[in-house]
Amino acid sequence: MQILQLQDITYVYNQGKENALTALNGINLEIERGALLAIVGESGSGKSTLLHVMGGLDVPIAGEVIYNGEKLNYKNSDWLAQYRNKEVGFVLQDFGLLLSETVLENVCVPLLFSKGSFIEMKRKAKDALKLVGIDDLASRKVGQLSGGQKQRVAIARALVNNPNIILADEPTGALDSKTSLEIVSILIDLNKQGKTVIIVTHDLSIAQRCQRMVTIADGEIV
Ligand SMILES: Nc1ncnc2c1ncn2[C@@H]1O[C@H](COP(=O)(O)OP(=O)(O)O)[C@@H](O)[C@H]1O
Ligand SMILES: [Mg+2]
Numbered sequence: 370m371q372i373l374q375l376q377d378i379t380y381v382y383n384q385g386k387e388n389a390l391t392a393l394n395g396i397n398l399e400i401e402r403g404a405l406l407a408i409v410g411e412s413g414s415g416k417s418t419l420l421h422v423m424g425g426l427d428v429p430i431a432g433e434v435i436y437n438g439e440k441l442n443y444k445n446s447d448w449l450a451q452y453r454n455k456e457v458g459f460v461l462q463d464f465g466l467l468l469s470e471t472v473l474e475n476v477c478v479p480l481l482f483s484k485g486s487f488i489e490m491k492r493k494a495k496d497a498l499k500l501v502g503i504d505d506l507a508s509r510k511v512g513q514l515s516g517g518q519k520q521r522v523a524i525a526r527a528l529v530n531n532p533n534i535i536l537a538d539e540p541t542g543a544l545d546s547k548t549s550l551e552i553v554s555i556l557i558d559l560n561k562q563g564k565t566v567i568i569v570t571h572d573l574s575i576a577q578r579c580q581r582m583v584t585i586a587d588g589e590i591v
Contacts, residue, residue, distance in 0.1 A: 371402070372533060372565050373400040374399050374400070374434070375419075375432065376397060376433045377395050377397060378395070378419075378429045378431070378433075379391065379396075380393040380418050380427060391588055392415045392588050393415050393588045394587070394588040396419065396432070396585075396588070397590070403563060403565055404566075404567075405557065405560040405568075406568070406580070406581050406582075406583065408569045408570075409576050409585070415585050415587070416538070416585055417538055420538050420569055423536060423567065424453060424457045424459060424534075424536050425452045425453045454479055454482055455532060457532050457536055458527030458529075458530065458536070459536050459537075459538070460523050460524055461523065462538055463543060466519060466523060466526075468510070468511050468512035469511075471510055471511070472514070472522050473491065473495070475511055476498060476522065476526045476529050477491070479529050479530050493529055494529055495507065497528045500559075501522075501525045503522065506518060506522075515548075516543055516544050516545075517548035517552065520540060520541075520544060521552070534564070534567065535564050535565070537556060537569065538569045539570060539571065540552055541553060541572065541575065557578060
């Protein structure tokens with residue numbers, strides 16, 4: 370069963386303007402539930418755009434994104450918000466964390482959009498922190514953490530709503546090689562626990578640890 374299907378996806382920045390740029394050009398990709406997929410390609414080839422389209426953050430000008438057999442419903446903002454918040458979790462190279470807030474507060478952010486008591490929120494956040502091995506850091510300010518610890522916080526935040534898909538955009542780009550290995554191991558473990566994990570990376574040694582590798586060049590799969 371495919372969890373995500375991309376059919377003839379085209380994405381254009383600044384559409385209709387002089388500086389229009391086709392970042393994705395007719396992408397077709399089928400991703401099986403439980404897959405561990407690496408997306409590689411040179412800088413500017415369209416990897417981040419592809420991940421944003423998968424996560425419902427960018428809307429393609431043509432083509433379909435199909436999640437669990439259902440087309441992403443761009444016209445229904447509630448449906449789309451639910452998809453972005455509950456079905457996928459994003460992990461970014463620069464972490465995208467609130468540095469002056471605590472670890473626990475950062476992990477709670479995706480929960481602020483749903484109902485639930487404060488106690489329940491805290492419990493979910495703690496569970497996510499346990500999964501990445503830093504529940505002992507819950508009350509620390511994120512600004513005081515190392516890069517590897519920050520990335521664990523970002524992964525916990527991506528996990529807190531228990532999404533089916535983890536989308537990681539160069540998650541080790543800002544980390545040294547030893548810490549990169551630890552972070553990749555966490556992502557691989559999450560895959561073993563059943564998550565579909567998609568990792569954009571420059572690092573071929575990381576890509577080789579994935580079941581499958583897709584290369585993108587100039588907005589096309591090669
Ligand atoms: N916000 C934007 N506005 C205009 N062009 C963009 C924007 N973001 C990315 N691009 C362009 O789209 C292409 C693909 O970018 P991107 O998906 O970020 O590539 P990658 O992640 O592989 O480096 C590049 O040519 C880039 O310059
Ligand atoms: Mg990128």
